[in-house]
Amino acid sequence: MVFDQKNIISISDFSKDDIEYILRLSEKMEPIARSKKQSNVLSGKILGMLFYEPSTRTRLSFEAAMKRLGGSTIGFAEANVISATKGENLTDTVKIVGEYSDAIVIRHNMEGTARFASSVVDVPVINAGDGAGQHPTQTLLDLYTMKRVLGKIDDLHVALVGDLKYGRTVHSLAYALAMFDVKMSFVSPPELKMPDGIVHDLNRVGVSIKETTDIHNVLDDSDVLYVTRIQKERFPDPEEYSKIKGAYMIDEKLLEDTELIVMHPLPRIDEISYDVDNTKYGRYFEQAFYGVPVRMALLKSIIDSFE
Numbered sequence: 001m002v003f004d005q006k007n008i009i010s011i012s013d014f015s016k017d018d019i020e021y022i023l024r025l026s027e028k029m030e031p032i033a034r035s036k037k038q039s040n041v042l043s044g045k046i047l048g049m050l051f052y053e054p055s056t057r058t059r060l061s062f063e064a065a066m067k068r069l070g071g072s073t074i075g076f077a078e079a080n081v082i083s084a085t086k087g088e089n090l091t092d093t094v095k096i097v098g099e100y101s102d103a104i105v106i107r108h109n110m111e112g113t114a115r116f117a118s119s120v121v122d123v124p125v126i127n128a129g130d131g132a133g134q135h136p137t138q139t140l141l142d143l144y145t146m147k148r149v150l151g152k153i154d155d156l157h158v159a160l161v162g163d164l165k166y167g168r169t170v171h172s173l174a175y176a177l178a179m180f181d182v183k184m185s186f187v188s189p190p191e192l193k194m195p196d197g198i199v200h201d202l203n204r205v206g207v208s209i210k211e212t213t214d215i216h217n218v219l220d221d222s223d224v225l226y227v228t229r230i231q232k233e234r235f236p237d238p239e240e241y242s243k244i245k246g247a248y249m250i251d252e253k254l255l256e257d258t259e260l261i262v263m264h265p266l267p268r269i270d271e272i273s274y275d276v277d278n279t280k281y282g283r284y285f286e287q288a289f290y291g292v293p294v295r296m297a298l299l300k301s302i303i304d305s306f307e
């Protein structure tokens with residue numbers, strides 16, 4: 001398994017063994033992420049952070065991960081503070097930041113941007129979300145959450161709920177889960193179904209998938225409800241968004257008598273009621289914390305070549 005200097009663009013850049021390696025290393029990183037232990041393994045290393053789209057958890061947990069390991073970060077959290085506003089193109093910006101850093105994290109609203117960035121710099125590039133494409137590091141922390149909370153990934157039944165068309169987290173997650181022995185259900189309004197290409201890829205590797213518009217159809221035998229926000233910013237027509245918003249509303253009453261856990265990449269808008277937050281079902285805040293140890297494991301593996 002060679003992570004050193006590897007680009008992380010799509011979850012398919014990982015094998016199941018790679019994923020399991022990162023999840024094991026994440027567990028070792030947890031005490032450092034919680035400040036119970038110290039590490040300087042990335043001392044002197046710099047992570048370049050190019051966030052052309054808004055982000056809270058992804059950006060801050062990458063920053064925390066780097067700093068917990070003794071490294072540091074440079075970069076921007078919104079494109080209007082950089083020379084792009086003066087007309088500089090993405091290639092030039094990425095090239096320059098590549099010269100200043102040991103690895104680059106990039107988020108952009110255009111699918112394919114991270115892949116493109118990786119072709120113009122020599123340092124490893126990590127995709128922190130490219131439009132409706134993929135979000136592979138979110139997937140690693142999603143898998144880590146399942147493993148930590150439920151003790152396993154194999155044999156789970158995971159229901160992906162909400163905007164399966166534009167949601168990049170569910171695209172990466174579906175591909176990753178397909179490497180394990182899982183059952184998947186897709187719950188969405190008809191307009192926001194999982195893209196055919198992805199369903200086709202999953203069927204080809206023999207994953208059993210149930211597609212439904214009614215969340216009640218998956219409550220009884222799911223282990224995980226992975227709920228997502230309707231991706232308003234990706235709708236070509238705002239009218240279409242207003243017709244679909246509020247399609248699903250998960251509240252404590254709906255979950256009564258079930259054994260499942262509720263995950264969400266966050267931010268939530270109105271798809272999970274606040275009354276779920278402090279129940280045994282709601283695991284999304286814990287999930288958000290796991291972004292730190294998982295990204296520590298990833299950064300250590302990619303940047304630090306000395307074991």
Ligand code: NCD
Pocket residue numbers: 057058129135138168169228229265266267
């Ligand atoms: C997600 C994203 O940016 O794709 N957020 C995140 O990284 N935790 C989900 C979303 O924005 O809905």
